[in-house]
Amino acid sequence: RDPSSAFSFLVRNRKLYLATLASVLGPMSFGFVLGYSSPAIPELTKIEDSRLRLDDNQASWFGSIVTVGAALGGLIGGWMVEKIGRKVSLMLCALPFVSGFTIIIAAQNVWMFYVGRILTGLASGITSLVVPVYISEMAHEKVRGTLGSCVQLMVVIGIMGAYLGGLFMDWRWLAICCSIPPTLLMVFMSFMPETPRFLLSQGKRREAVESLRFLRGPDAPVEWECARIEEACDEQGSKFQLSDLKDPGVYKPLVIGIMLMIFQQMSGINAIMFYAENIFEQAHFKQSDLASVIVGLIQVVFTGVAALIMDKAGRKVLLIISGVAMAISTTAFGVYFYLMSLLPEPHGDLAWMALASIAVFITGFALGWGPIPWLVMSEIFPVKVRGVASAVCVLTNWSIAFVVTKNFQDMMNLLTSAGTFWLFASMCILNVIFTMVFVPETKGKTLEQIEATFRGMSGP
Ligand code: BGC
Numbered sequence: 001r002d003p004s005s006a007f008s009f010l011v012r013n014r015k016l017y018l019a020t021l022a023s024v025l026g027p028m029s030f031g032f033v034l035g036y037s038s039p040a041i042p043e044l045t046k047i048e049d050s051r052l053r054l055d056d057n058q059a060s061w062f063g064s065i066v067t068v069g070a071a072l073g074g075l076i077g078g079w080m081v082e083k084i085g086r087k088v089s090l091m092l093c094a095l096p097f098v099s100g101f102t103i104i105i106a107a108q109n110v111w112m113f114y115v116g117r118i119l120t121g122l123a124s125g126i127t128s129l130v131v132p133v134y135i136s137e138m139a140h141e142k143v144r145g146t147l148g149s150c151v152q153l154m155v156v157i158g159i160m161g162a163y164l165g166g167l168f169m170d171w172r173w174l175a176i177c178c179s180i181p182p183t184l185l186m187v188f189m190s191f192m193p194e195t196p197r198f199l200l201s202q203g204k205r206r207e208a209v210e211s212l213r214f215l216r217g218p219d220a221p222v223e224w225e226c227a228r229i230e231e232a233c234d235e236q237g238s239k240f241q242l243s244d245l246k247d248p249g250v251y252k253p254l255v256i257g258i259m260l261m262i263f264q265q266m267s268g269i270n271a272i273m274f275y276a277e278n279i280f281e282q283a284h285f286k287q288s289d290l291a292s293v294i295v296g297l298i299q300v301v302f303t304g305v306a307a308l309i310m311d312k313a314g315r316k317v318l319l320i321i322s323g324v325a326m327a328i329s330t331t332a333f334g335v336y337f338y339l340m341s342l343l344p345e346p347h348g349d350l351a352w353m354a355l356a357s358i359a360v361f362i363t364g365f366a367l368g369w370g371p372i373p374w375l376v377m378s379e380i381f382p383v384k385v386r387g388v389a390s391a392v393c394v395l396t397n398w399s400i401a402f403v404v405t406k407n408f409q410d411m412m413n414l415l416t417s418a419g420t421f422w423l424f425a426s427m428c429i430l431n432v433i434f435t436m437v438f439v440p441e442t443k444g445k446t447l448e449q450i451e452a453t454f455r456g457m458s459g460p
Pocket residue numbers: 034152155156264269270299369370371397401
C-alpha cells in the first residue's frame with residue numbers, strides 16, 4: 001500500500017479519530033444544554049404545578065442564564081487546562097453537566113431551575129474551551145480543520161437532538177436524556193491520552209512520546225515530531241507573564257481571537273435561532289416546533305459540509321462566503337420587517353421571504369462563522385498562553401451571547417425589527433472586511449508555524 005495515500009493516512013491515524021470522537025461528546029452535551037430551553041420553556045410556562053410555572057420574564061432568564069454560567073466556565077476552564085491538563089479538565093466537566101440536569105429534574109421551585117441551568121452552562125463554557133484545545137493539540141495538521149470543525153458539528157447535533165427529543169418527551173425525561181452524553185464523555189475520555197503538547201510543557205517527555213505513538217500509530221516518526229514541539233516550547237519559556245502582551249506573537253492572535261468571538265455573536269445567530277419559531281408561525285406553519293427541527297437540520301447538514309471542506313477551502317474563504325451570505329440574508333430580513341410595517345395585514349408571499357432569509361442565514365453561519373472562530377481560537381495561540389488567551393475568548397463569546405439574547409426584544413422595540421436586523425447586517429459586512437484584512441490562513445500549517453507567522457518569522 002502507498003504509505004502517503006489518503007486511505008493509509010486514515011488507517012494509521014484511527015486512534016486520533018477515536019480520541020476526537022470521545023472528546024466531542026463534550027460539545028454534544030453543550031448542544032443539548034443550548035437546545036434544551038426551546039422545547040422545555042413552552043411546557044414550563046403552562047405547567048400545572050404553580051411552584052415550577054415560569055412567567056415571561058422567568059422564561060427569558062431560563063433561556064439566557066446558561067450563557068452567564070458559560071462565561072464563568074470559560075474563566076475556570078482557562079485555569080483548569082493549565083493546572084490539571086486538557087484530559088482531566090474534560091472528564092471533570094461531566095460533573096456540573098450531570099448535577100445541573102439532576103437539579104432541574106428534582107426542582108421544587110424556579111430557583112432550582114436557575115441553579116441547574118447555571119451549572120450546565122458552566123460545564124458548557126469549560127467544554128467550549130477545553131475541547132478545541134484538546135483536538136488541535138492532538139491532530140495532525142492535514143486534518144486539524146476537519147477534526148476541529150467536528151466541535152461545532154457536535155454542538156448543532158446536540159441542539160437538534162434536544163429539539164427532536166422535545167417532540168416526544170416531557171422536560172423531565174428530556175433532562176434525563178441530556179445527561180447521557182456527558183456520562184459517556186467521562187467514561188470514554190478515561191481511555192484517551194493527554195495531549196503531547198501539554199505533557200511536554202510539564203516536562204513529561206516519555207509520556208508525550210507515548211501519547212504521540214498512540215495517536216500517530218507505531219511506525220510514525222514520533223521522535224521527530226516530539227523534538228519539533230519541544231523546540232517551540234523551549235523558545236517561549238514556560239509561564240505566562242503580563243509582559244508577554246507586548247509580544248506580537250501573543251497580542252496579535254489575542255485581538256484576532258476576541259474579534260472573531262464578538263463578530264460570531266453580533267451576527268445575531270442566537271437571537272435568530274430563538275426567533276425562528278415565531279417566523280415560522282407568521283408563515284402559517286402549523287407545527288412551529290417542527291420549525292426548530294428544520295433549522296437544526298439545516299445547521300447539521302451545512303456544518304458537516306464545512307467540516308469536510310475546511311482543510312481544502314481554508315478558513316478565510318469560508319469565513320468570507322459565510323459573512324456575505326449572512327449580510328445578504330439579514331438585510332433581506334430587515335426589508336421583510338420594513339415591508340410588514342407598511343402593510344395593513346400580513347401578506348403570505350412576504351412570509352416566504354422571511355423563511356428564505358432564515359434558511360440562507362443559518363446555512364451561511366454553519367459554513368463559516370459557526371465552526372471557524374472556535375477552530376481558529378484553538379490554532380493561533382502559543383502554548384504558554386493558550387489557557388489564558390482561550391479563556392478571554394470564551395468569556396467574550398458567552399458574555400456577548402448573553403447581552404444579545406437578553407436584550408434582543410428591547411433592541412427590537414428601540415430600533416424596530418428592521419433596524420435590529422440591519423444592525424446585524426452591518427456587523428456581518430464588518431466581519432467580512434475584518435477577515436480579509438486581519439485573519440491569517442491557518443490551513444495546512446503546524447501550530448508552531450502559525451505561531452512563527454505572527455512573530456514575523458518563517459516557521460520551523
Ligand atoms: C455559538 C453559539 C450558538 C451555536 C449555534 C456556536 O458556535 O458559539 O452561541 O448558539 O453555535 O449553532
